[in-house]
Amino acid sequence: MLKINRLSKTFYPGTEEENQVFNxxxxxxxxxxxxxxxGPNGCGKSTLFNLxxxxxxEDQGSIQLENVNLSDLNEENRARxxxxxxxxxxxxVSPNLTVLENMTIARKKGQKFTLKSLLKNQDKEVVIEELKTLNLGLENxxxxxxxxxxxxxxxSLSLLMATLVKPNLLLLDEHTAALDPKTSQVIMEKTVELIEREKMMTLMITHSLRNAVQFADRVIMLNHGQLMFDLKTQDLTEIELEELYYETINQSLKTA
Structure with a gap:
């Protein structure tokens, strides 16, 4: 379980630009x-992921992942x-390295190594089998x-690399937003295949209500750093979610 408890974060405190995102x-x-x-832009989604x-x-509060207190760790150690x-x-990914080099580095996540020793001892057959699961021909x-x-x-390669050493938590930060609709659908399907196969706890930031209903088990909405709703998607349609989403935003604007 990921347990976020009484998390607070304010940017530029004591200045004209002070911005309290979470309280x-x-x-x-x-x-x-x-x-x-x-949630709309500026609601706290990316800040939550960065925290x-x-x-x-964070300024106050704690973040617990399984039996690990993440608040005691820096970014590098949390990456384990x-x-x-x-x-x-x-x-x-590392664009100037090859597919094989990227994959071998990802397989050594959390371990100490040099690129020279890593490439000397790489296991091509294992990498090939892992790449085959994407069905994109990257093994060639x-x-x-x-x-x-x-x-x-x-x-797709980035997704596979992020999950090679099974993480306790997978964070997807609008990971299909920069892709065309057809490719986005393919990536989402591959994402779900990986999540279900590896049984990974996953948080996914998305602006696509369709993806939220179709691929997630649960959907939450943030606005001004507050939890606006928290629903299971099993019996939720895209139209129902859309109506609730915009109704919540409109109510928030009226009370602002």
């Missing part, structure tokens, strides 16, 4: 559950427990630099 925010995420996070991953530090896939297909492009792959191929 004693709490949320529990259960294992083997994919939770979609919705969980350790990219920024957390996998991330970002919006930009190039963020989760082992020596191709990743920068020459398509956006969909890079994002």
């Amino acid at each position: 004693e925010f709490s949320l529990d995420i259960r294992g083997e559950e994919c939770t979609a996070i919705l 969980i991953s350790g990219k920024i530090q 427990y957390i996998g991330k896939v970002m919006q930009d297909p190039s963020k989760g 492009k082992l020596n191709t630099k990743v920068k020459y792959l398509s956006g969909g191929q890079r994002q």
Whole structure:
């Protein structure tokens, strides 16, 4: 379980630009559950991910992942427990390295190594079998630099790399937003296949209400750092979610 307890974060405190994003925010995420996070721009979605991953530090509160207190760890050490896939297909890979080099580095996550020793002892057959699970033919492009792959191929590779060493938590930060609709659908289907196969606890930021209903087990909405609703998607339609989403935003604007 991921347990966020009374989390507070204010940027630029004591200045004209002071911005309190979270004030004693709490949320529990259960294992083997994919939770979609919705909300307008500036609602706190990305800040929440950055607080969980350790990219920024909370002012108060705690973040517990299984039996690990993440609040005691820096970003590098948290990465041992957390996998991330970002919006930009190039963020989760090393574009100037080959597919094989990227995969072998990902397989050594959390271990100390040098690239020279890593490539000397690489296991190509294992990497080939892992790449075959994507059904994109990347196992035939082992020596191709990743920068020459398509956006969909890079994002698929990034997704696979983020989950090779099974993380306790997978963070998906609008990971299909930069892709065309057809490729986005393919990536989402591959995402769900990986999540279900590895039984990973997943948080997914998305602006797609369709993806939230179709692929997530649970959907929550943030606005001004507050939890606006928390629903199971099993009996929820896209139209019902859309109506609730915009009704919540309109009510928020009236009370602002």
